[in-house]
Amino acid sequence: MAFIQTVNLGYKREGRDILKNVNLAVEKGETHALIGPTGAGKTTFLRLIDMLDMPGTGKIFINGVAVSHSEKSRLEIRRRMAFVLQKPVVFNLSVYDNVAYGLKWRGLKKHVIREKVNDILETVELVKYSKRNARTLSGGEMQRVAIARAIATGPEILLLDEPSANLDPVSAAKIEDLISGIIKQNAITVLMSTHDMEQGQRLADRISVLIDGEIVQTGNAREVFTSPKNREVAEFVGMENIIDGEVISNEGNMAAISVYGKTIEAITEHGVDEKVSVCIRPEDVTVSLARLSSSARNVLEGTIIWTAYSGPLCRLEIDCGFPLVSLVTRRSAEEMDLKKGLKVFGTVKAVSIHVIARH
Amino acid sequence: MEEIWNGLVRALRLIFTFDPEVMQIAWLSIRVAISSTLIASLICVPVGSLIHFNNFRGKRILISIIQTFYSVPTVTVGLFVFILFSNKGPLGGLDIMFTPMVMVIGQVILISPILTGLTITGLSGVDKTIIDTARSMGASNWQTAVAIIKEARFAVMAAVILAFGRAISEVGLAIMVGGNIRGFTRVLTTAISLETSKGDIELSLALGIILIFIALVVNFAMNRIQQRQ
Amino acid sequence: MRAVTTGKIFNVILAIVMVAGLVSMVAGCGRDESASGEPGSYSIHDPLVRFKIATTTSLYDSGLWYYLEPLFEEYANVEMDIIYAGTGIALEYGRRGDVDVVIVHDKAAEDKFIDEGYGINRRNFAYNFFLIAGPENDPAGIKGCTAVEAFTKIYEAGMNAPGSIRFVSRGDLSGTHSKEKIIWSNAGFDYATDIQDSGDWYVEAGKGMGPTLLMANEMNAYVLADISTYLSYTQMNPLDITLLVEQDSIFLNVYAAIAINPESDPGTNIDITNIFINWLISEEVQNVLATYGLAEYGRSLFNPIGRGQEDGSADLPGFPPVEAYTEPVPSYTPVNSIIERYTSS
Numbered sequence: 001m002a003f004i005q006t007v008n009l010g011y012k013r014e015g016r017d018i019l020k021n022v023n024l025a026v027e028k029g030e031t032h033a034l035i036g037p038t039g040a041g042k043t044t045f046l047r048l049i050d051m052l053d054m055p056g057t058g059k060i061f062i063n064g065v066a067v068s069h070s071e072k073s074r075l076e077i078r079r080r081m082a083f084v085l086q087k088p089v090v091f092n093l094s095v096y097d098n099v100a101y102g103l104k105w106r107g108l109k110k111h112v113i114r115e116k117v118n119d120i121l122e123t124v125e126l127v128k129y130s131k132r133n134a135r136t137l138s139g140g141e142m143q144r145v146a147i148a149r150a151i152a153t154g155p156e157i158l159l160l161d162e163p164s165a166n167l168d169p170v171s172a173a174k175i176e177d178l179i180s181g182i183i184k185q186n187a188i189t190v191l192m193s194t195h196d197m198e199q200g201q202r203l204a205d206r207i208s209v210l211i212d213g214e215i216v217q218t219g220n221a222r223e224v225f226t227s228p229k230n231r232e233v234a235e236f237v238g239m240e241n242i243i244d245g246e247v248i249s250n251e252g253n254m255a256a257i258s259v260y261g262k263t264i265e266a267i268t269e270h271g272v273d274e275k276v277s278v279c280i281r282p283e284d285v286t287v288s289l290a291r292l293s294s295s296a297r298n299v300l301e302g303t304i305i306w307t308a309y310s311g312p313l314c315r316l317e318i319d320c321g322f323p324l325v326s327l328v329t330r331r332s333a334e335e336m337d338l339k340k341g342l343k344v345f346g347t348v349k350a351v352s353i354h355v356i357a358r359h
Numbered sequence: 360m361e362e363i364w365n366g367l368v369r370a371l372r373l374i375f376t377f378d379p380e381v382m383q384i385a386w387l388s389i390r391v392a393i394s395s396t397l398i399a400s401l402i403c404v405p406v407g408s409l410i411h412f413n414n415f416r417g418k419r420i421l422i423s424i425i426q427t428f429y430s431v432p433t434v435t436v437g438l439f440v441f442i443l444f445s446n447k448g449p450l451g452g453l454d455i456m457f458t459p460m461v462m463v464i465g466q467v468i469l470i471s472p473i474l475t476g477l478t479i480t481g482l483s484g485v486d487k488t489i490i491d492t493a494r495s496m497g498a499s500n501w502q503t504a505v506a507i508i509k510e511a512r513f514a515v516m517a518a519v520i521l522a523f524g525r526a527i528s529e530v531g532l533a534i535m536v537g538g539n540i541r542g543f544t545r546v547l548t549t550a551i552s553l554e555t556s557k558g559d560i561e562l563s564l565a566l567g568i569i570l571i572f573i574a575l576v577v578n579f580a581m582n583r584i585q586q587r588q
Numbered sequence: 589m590r591a592v593t594t595g596k597i598f599n600v601i602l603a604i605v606m607v608a609g610l611v612s613m614v615a616g617c618g619r620d621e622s623a624s625g626e627p628g629s630y631s632i633h634d635p636l637v638r639f640k641i642a643t644t645t646s647l648y649d650s651g652l653w654y655y656l657e658p659l660f661e662e663y664a665n666v667e668m669d670i671i672y673a674g675t676g677i678a679l680e681y682g683r684r685g686d687v688d689v690v691i692v693h694d695k696a697a698e699d700k701f702i703d704e705g706y707g708i709n710r711r712n713f714a715y716n717f718f719l720i721a722g723p724e725n726d727p728a729g730i731k732g733c734t735a736v737e738a739f740t741k742i743y744e745a746g747m748n749a750p751g752s753i754r755f756v757s758r759g760d761l762s763g764t765h766s767k768e769k770i771i772w773s774n775a776g777f778d779y780a781t782d783i784q785d786s787g788d789w790y791v792e793a794g795k796g797m798g799p800t801l802l803m804a805n806e807m808n809a810y811v812l813a814d815i816s817t818y819l820s821y822t823q824m825n826p827l828d829i830t831l832l833v834e835q836d837s838i839f840l841n842v843y844a845a846i847a848i849n850p851e852s853d854p855g856t857n858i859d860i861t862n863i864f865i866n867w868l869i870s871e872e873v874q875n876v877l878a879t880y881g882l883a884e885y886g887r888s889l890f891n892p893i894g895r896g897q898e899d900g901s902a903d904l905p906g907f908p909p910v911e912a913y914t915e916p917v918p919s920y921t922p923v924n925s926i927i928e929r930y931t932s933s
Contacts, residue, residue: 105499159495556649
């Protein structure tokens with residue numbers, strides 16, 4: 001059994017299912033990310049793991065032992081974990097006292113506490129604020145206090161709930177660095193939630209996708225991002241083009257799929273006549289003014305419906321019997337003078353196409 | 360206006376000549392009000408916390424009732440205490456009617472709703488996520504409660520200051536159960552009431568100014584304690 | 589098991605110190621000991637013997653008790669606690685046994701109190717007169733009238749010409765209020781139906797004598813007051829209203845001391861009470877009363893009860909019979925309780 005294991009974990013709030021039959025296994029020393037849209041149940045799940053709330057159904061096993069309902073044993077387990085909440089909250093006390101609190105509650109001796117706290121404040125670069133009231137810090141600094149507070153107690157399990165969600169980009173990057181440092185330096189099991197797929201990819205060994213209270217897919221970052229299991233995951237991991245079609249032939253996993261009267265070639269195990277959806281990332285669609293003579297199997301002709309520039313990139317939609325969104329660099333878009341009404345060719349390699357079953 | 364000026368001058372004279380009777384009255388005022396505020400705080404802050412941290416049926420109604428009693432007239436509390444401790448009342452055997460002791464008891468009853476209610480309000484004002492944070496950091500229920508009370512310490516201190524203000528400034532109860540006995544249960548407010556009824560407006564004003572001065576000093580001291588934490 | 593940390597021990601000690609401090613503070617809320625002899629200071633005679641009297645406000649406000657208290661404390665070697673209240677409340681304190689003796693001035697209420705078994709050994713020890721004060725221009729034209737005529741005129745002016753005059757009543761069940769009701773009744777009115785709520789002219793203050801006088805002064809109204817409060821109040825605060833009617837037999841105001849019946853309240857200090865009552869009618873106190881306020885106000889605020897024989901007041905209706913102020917009260921023997929004890933066992 002894994003270090004953290006949930007079995008059919010369920011939770012209801014006001015009669016509504018927040019979590020349904022969640023079975024998740026996190027191995028010892030692993031960093032596991034829960035990704036999913038807002039409201040998917042990520043925070044609720046972390047709260048259940050931290051024993052803050054009582055599960056409605058199912059069981060949680062920590063290190064092979066089922067967690068009982070007695071508050072005493074739950075507290076004991078909780079003391080082996082640390083939880084950094086999404087909203088940076090600090091006690092209306094000095095930074096030092098904030099970090100020392102958890103150690104005090106565990107009944108540690110004053111000089112031990114002092115040593116540990118000072119050590120950790122150094123790690124999070126907050127020594128100079130030691131005596132300052134934590135309420136006077138910025139959001140990023142508060143979150144650093146929260147992380148310091150969490151690791152001060154030397155937890156076996158670290159729970160992070162969207163640790164950088166409410167912060168500006170610079171502070172968020174700093175927090176991420178801090179977390180990745182902690183993960184590297186400690187033999188610690190981390191379960192974190194994030195709605196930032198890329199953050200999940202950067203920090204986690206494995207990712208679980210939680211949608212509407214259910215874990216839809218678990219795997220390493222590559223698997224989840226390139227081979228989403230169903231339409232919801234595909235949408236969530238950034239597959240902007242999800243087009244319905246039917247397999248018309250399949251020879252050695254090289255299938256031809258009929259999509260709105262056009263044929264797209266892709267690699268898939270789905271057999272003939274199966275109803276499928278074709279998933280294409282916009283960045284995998286190459287746009288050109290003339291038909292490219294490359295090895296790419298799929299060349300789709302169409303007219304540009306709209307273009308939208310954002311930063312160094314340009315997003316555009318081509319109507320080629322079905323809408324196809326593409327992402328190109330601003331430079332190439334300007335070179336080709338891409339604009340509405342222009343006839344273009346969208347080219348997609350067969351290997352870039354992910355095919356999922358359609359229900 | 361001249362009377363107010365004369366009252367001020369007389370107040371200063373009474374203070375700086377250490378007029379023995381005024382000193383004795385003022386000192387009793389301070390002792391009774393501080394005693395009742397301390398006792399009430401030791402009771403009401405834990406009770407308020409208990410109400411806040413526990414969910415039970417009728418909690419909202421209980422809080423509403425407590426808040427209603429913020430405005431209980433001092434004389435009504437006085438009557439209640441009088442009936443309780445009067446010689447033929449249920450606690451008459453204690454024989455403490457017309458003593459400072461019974462005034463303290465009365466004031467404790469008088470200010471308890473304010474202290475309890477404002478403690479609850481203060482604790483409710485603490486960010487809910489702070490409670491989760493404390494628990495997640497491994498605080499037991501008891502440790503969490505203490506941490507939350509600590510978080511709400513400014514609000515609780517404000518409640519204590521307000522309660523002290525009500526205790527030292529009330530007159531109905533002090534006269535009803537204290538009896539305003541000269542040299543024994545006479546406090547500033549009852550002395551003011553008496554001097555006003557005797558017609559010594561200036562002395563009444565002077566005593567009032569002394570009372571405000573005491574409240575000022577006490578509040579200042581409490582604020583200092585609070586800031587040092 | 590986790591060892592108790594030093595921090596916890598410290599907290600416990602702190603708590604103990606705080607509680608101890610608190611207890612001593614509350615316990616210390618007793619009487620301050622200070623040297624006797626100087627004005628404004630008090631000595632403890634015998635803190636175990638606390639002799640409590642409830643006195644009517646008019647006697648208290650005149651300052652008479654400030655003068656008499658140290659004399660009696662010296663005389664009887666007791667600690668005297670003086671609580672002032674209107675006659676109604678003072679008698680209530682007596683009924684509940686919260687005081688040892690009541691000093692009041694309302695014959696009817698006193699009779700009832702004694703009949704009900706709460707009081708014994710009533711002795712009258714002083715008297716004075718009520719008066720009617722009012723606006724100097726006297727819109728109701730009561731100057732020189734008798735009390736009954738004056739009240740009738742005030743009523744008529746109040747009812748016939750609303751807003752022309754006002755009358756401020758104590759309205760607090762005090763002896764003064766009782767006297768007012770008697771005068772209304774003698775003038776042929778039913779207090780509850782004819783006077784109360786009859787119009788804006790009749791104002792019930794619900795306050796002590798001093799504040800009622802002040803209120804009447806502010807409203808330029810008529811008011812019934814006792815002479816002692818009126819004189820001492822006007823001495824301190826010049827009033828616009830002036831004395832209009834006095835010298836009427838109905839204004840007679842007799843002060844009585846009544847001991848609380850030990851049968852009703854076994855905890856009472858009946859022996860000291862008896863000493864006290866006899867002391868009040870003693871020559872020493874009577875001489876004090878004869879001159880109290882004379883120097884300050886040009887007339888004494890109270891008359892010693894014996895003076896009634898000299899100035900003719902003794903012939904007024906309602907003046908107590910001689911034995912009610914000359915005969916010392918007998919020392920108390922709990923006859924009834926002895927009989928009860930024998931018969932019941």
